[in-house]
Amino acid sequence: MNENVPSSQQPSVNRRQFLRDGTRIAAMTGLGGLLGLMATRSSGQGTVWQIDPQKCLRCSNCATHCVLEQSAVKCVHAFAICGYCQLCTGYFEPEPNDLNTGAENCLCPTAAIKRSYVEDPYFEYTIDERLCIGCAKCVEGCNRFGNGSLFMQVRHDRCVNCNECAISKVCPGDAFRREPASHPYLLKTMSH
């Protein structure tokens, strides 16, 4: 330090401190950027199987070809699209005797759809995924006649993410595809 210079005129940060601090900040910024890049890349590399609902043909292969005893593919419900129909063709047989919850009137082979009254003439339908076997029978009924609010999705709390999905090999609609693990579902959105 120049002793001839009055203390009030000395710079608060000398050159050495400035260079040291600058190097530290640059190193921290670089490290942060590197970590961020690594995090982004690692999440982008992870992919999972998913069904494109626009391509699904409701063939029932999801129920019979998954390597799991009970398929990892389940019917899911987009409530925003649902018409809450009294005569839901995803719930009732094509020609039901009556519009009640009697087993003979119901379409689902495992009674996985629950029907509850909302207000005249609307009913809400919810899927019990523990019972759903992924046969897509309800999905076909809903899509054929209704809005298609019922559709098939691979549920990732069950799927073991095989390298080669056994269902995708037999999917007639070529509806299976790899999706980023960060966005694992292909959900239908409301159009009406």
Place this chain on the structure above:
Amino acid sequence: MERPNKDLSRRQFFNQSIRGASACVAGGVALATLARAAKAGGDSSVNPFSYDVERASRVDPGLIKYEQVKRLSGLAREPRRIAAGPGDSLYIATSTGVDILHRTGAKLAQISTASAARCVAAAEDGTVYIGLRTHVEVFDRQGRQLSTWEAPTKKTWFTGLCVGANDVFAADSANRVVFRYDRSGKLAGRIGEKSQERNIPGLIVPSPYLDVKLGLDGLLRVNNPGRHSVQVFTPAGDLEFSWGKPSLAVDGFCGCCNPVGLALFSDGRCVTCEKGVPRVKVYSAERSFESVVAGPELFRENGRPGQVSDRSDGTLGGLDATVDSQGNVYILDLVAGDVRVMKPKA
């Protein structure tokens, strides 16, 4: 003393061996045949969870009173509604506007719109009313735009239009109401909304297929798909009566929400169009099932999985129809994108 013949002779041994071997081969062949038959019976192509509407996919030929005489193709993309206009010309709402065809199929004109046309009606004086999703555009007979009518509600989704001498009726499927405008575009009434005072149960429209037609008797026919019926209103909005029942059988309306389209003959008979099991039928002026114009056999693509609701915005499945002054029915197939001209059988 002669020794009893307990042992086999060489000849007997060979004979019995050959018999035994033959029996084994025959048994093997029989088992293989049975196994093959059993395998064929358990064919993996047979879907144990199939949604079975096979019974409805064929119509008793005796009920079909019309025959196809022509098929008009070459329409613009995504046709949604068809209407007959002056001189029996055909007006077809498509993704780019309205195609105007001669009844023979020759293209007469085209009116372009900024977005997809979802319904259309043509007045006797040639004025064309086109329903876009949120508003109605009015054109003169030369295709010049005259005016635009905004809807009085939010989230409007026009799917049906018809025009009378003094009124235009626009069906808004999102708000489950039919708007009555005068010919200048001034709103004159709302029809079909739920009202206990007027004993109107309300329209149930799960998917965007609300239609409206005006009969020569001055009454409006409005489909109520969620209730599987056709309702008849006065232009003032009073509900006169309704008819129809849910059924996969040919005299009812199938699925969750049908009919999706209507057309009227001059004598009051009503043509109904259904989706899911695509079929077009005629009901008498007395509201009873009369005949089938075309059954599902004619619309194989339309009834196939993946064809109905999974494209674009859910409004591209099913059928629509109109009739001309000769009693011919023109069926618009929204999936195949063509028009079938159906003539009454002699």
